[in-house]
Amino acid sequence: MSRIGRAPIVIPPKVQVNWTEDNVVTVKGPRGELSRWVDPELTLELKDDKLVVSRPSDSKPHKAKHGLYRTLVNNMVVGVTNGYTKQLEIHGVGYRASKVGQNLVILVGYSHPVEVYAPEGITLNVEGVDPATKATKVSVSGIDKELVGQVAANIRGIRKPEPYKGKGIRYAGEKIRRKAGKAGKVGGKKK
Numbered sequence: 293m294s295r296i297g298r299a300p301i302v303i304p305p306k307v308q309v310n311w312t313e314d315n316v317v318t319v320k321g322p323r324g325e326l327s328r329w330v331d332p333e334l335t336l337e338l339k340d341d342k343l344v345v346s347r348p349s350d351s352k353p354h355k356a357k358h359g360l361y362r363t364l365v366n367n368m369v370v371g372v373t374n375g376y377t378k379q380l381e382i383h384g385v386g387y388r389a390s391k392v393g394q395n396l397v398i399l400v401g402y403s404h405p406v407e408v409y410a411p412e413g414i415t416l417n418v419e420g421v422d423p424a425t426k427a428t429k430v431s432v433s434g435i436d437k438e439l440v441g442q443v444a445a446n447i448r449g450i451r452k453p454e455p456y457k458g459k460g461i462r463y464a465g466e467k468i469r470r471k472a473g474k475a476g477k478v479g480g481k482k483k
Contacts, residue, residue, distance in 0.1 A: 297358030300342035301366045304373050309343055309365075311336055317365055321372025324413070324435045328368060330361050343369075371435040378444035379464035381427040387451075387459065388428050391418050396430065400451040400461065408450075414443050429464070 419429040453460035
């Protein structure tokens with residue numbers, strides 16, 4: 293069996309999990325509500341505040357779906373209880389971000405400021421400048437792990453970090469492989 297798929301999902305006391313006949317799982321918690329369709333070949337069963345996802349056979353497609361949908365439902369449970377946050381850093385001279393209403397305005401060397409609109413359920417925050425690295429810190433938070441990751445990836449895609457000076461937008465803790473610059477002229481005048 294799949295190690296991930298057979299692990300039961302622990303349901304915290306303030307969380308409710310319901311599913312319908314057409315396999316739409318709804319998870320309600322203190323931070324909000326999430327819904328997702330689950331493959332009808334898989335069965336869900338609630339035992340002693342633990343949700344168990346099981347599959348009908350050991351065929352390769354069933355094994356793949358088993359682990360996938362168990363993880364997706366678990367991410368929903370964690371999202372409505374704790375939420376998810378992705379941290380980004382903006383490196384570069386003159387590169388900065390500011391919050392305007394619910395949206396984010398980013399200045400990263402283009403001729404115009406780039407405005408990032410926060411989708412429903414996502415909160416964008418500018419947490420100031422880190423004095424050690426002189427990087428502007430931005431956080432993306434919400435209850436849907438997939439949406440938080442996608443919004444963070446879209447923000448990073450505005451100006452990806454370049455390998456020569458390391459300027460651009462990167463995830464917090466992301467290491468950028470640096471390249472050596474162009475070698476200058478060595479020696480004196482040509483004869």
